[in-house]
Amino acid sequence: MPFTIRYATEQDAPNLAIINIVSFRHQPMWDNLFPSVNIDGVLPLKTARCLDKLVSPQVHVVAAVDDETGQIIGYARWVIPGEPTSVVELSPVGAETLAGHANGKAYPENMRKDVHARFWDMLKGKQESYVQEDDFVLEFLATIPEAQGKGVGTALLRWGLERADARNARVYLEATTDGYSLYRKFGWEDLEEMRMDFTELGGRGAQSCIESDTCTAVYQVLGED
Template sequence: MQPKYTIRPATPQDAPHLAHINITAFEPTPFWRNLFPNLDRTATYPLKLARTLTKLVDGGASHLLVAADPATGRVVGYARWTLPGPSGPPSPSLSLADLPPEHAHLVTTFRRDGDAALPPGTNRAVHRHFWGELDRLKAKYLREGDFVLEFLATLPEAQGQGVASALLRWGLARADACNARVYLEATAEGYPVYRKYGWRDLEVLELDFAALGGRAERQRWVVMMREGPGGESLGGGGGGVGVGVKN
């Protein structure tokens, strides 16, 4: 029986599709509305494309996986896993020379400018506070050998069709093979799926956007950890944990 979705490493050719999925999945959320107030896709797309391409080129412990329809090849979801040490296959080796010139320029500019690459009109207070909180939480809960699910998103029309489960199983099989814990920060939409696969709550992160110069609304994320199959784990193979940008 043919699998419903093919899970494979992302390629530079996938990057525009992944940027589109990122925006489509998160654009309706309070976080997006307050981080990018009154900004349309023409403003946010270059940033998301640059981040995706940079993750692909930098590789290392970061693994970008796509879920594709085996009949059409259409990419309907993707995930970014951070794996410690030798816990998984190495990310495909890419360099700027492997990218079209316009995409290589995006990566070079993003690496050089950092936060200055944010589109004009970004609420920088929301940006600083959110990613500062993510760094604080990772420092609090992560230890050597932990896996991290940094990102998972699917197209709305593909939700409820097993895309997220297929992307989760890729990383969980590798984590379970070395009895490693898996950390993530869950949105309300993803929370039931993560509970189903064994994650448990650690802490709630809540942003009050009005206090950060935004609208009078809030959003919550649940910080979660999934223990290895042996219970309380000493982590997987050696090496540090790379912690990247959630969105």
């Protein structure tokens, strides 16, 4: 499967949102966060969140595109400190969409906001403990199921690692356990495991995540951003 890595555009946002949903809806986090919300109810939020990331300073959103079909088959979000911004200038329609969803914070009705708050409080605490000023941060990486095992995730990972290596910078990761083997292959070491018990909030099950960077390692659950 030949593919090209390029910067994402405003027009890509709906497809990026779908990849986000498809890649993470099997996780316990999803069922507890959106227990009675269907995909159509979540898609506007995810699309607005993608637009918000596209216009965020220092956030580089890169997509893997199938050379034959033009389909986006995966994408990653890299935060590169001090890097000239890759901000996308939104069209009036894109800007209206983003503003209409409170910059990605207009959550769907029946979303478990208490689960969301607990998770992000835990995540923020880990980031404050481990992320240093000059660290690169891999915020997100996902591929569609059909493209998994075909080098797409590796290429999206290498895109940021090459830039980090040029600065001799560490890279902090936040990932589900689905990506654990890939990051271990590239030399990350576990720092800490975070476990969120959804039963404490009246939900079901639990989710464990590990945290990681290129000298050490921190893995967290991704996909709800």
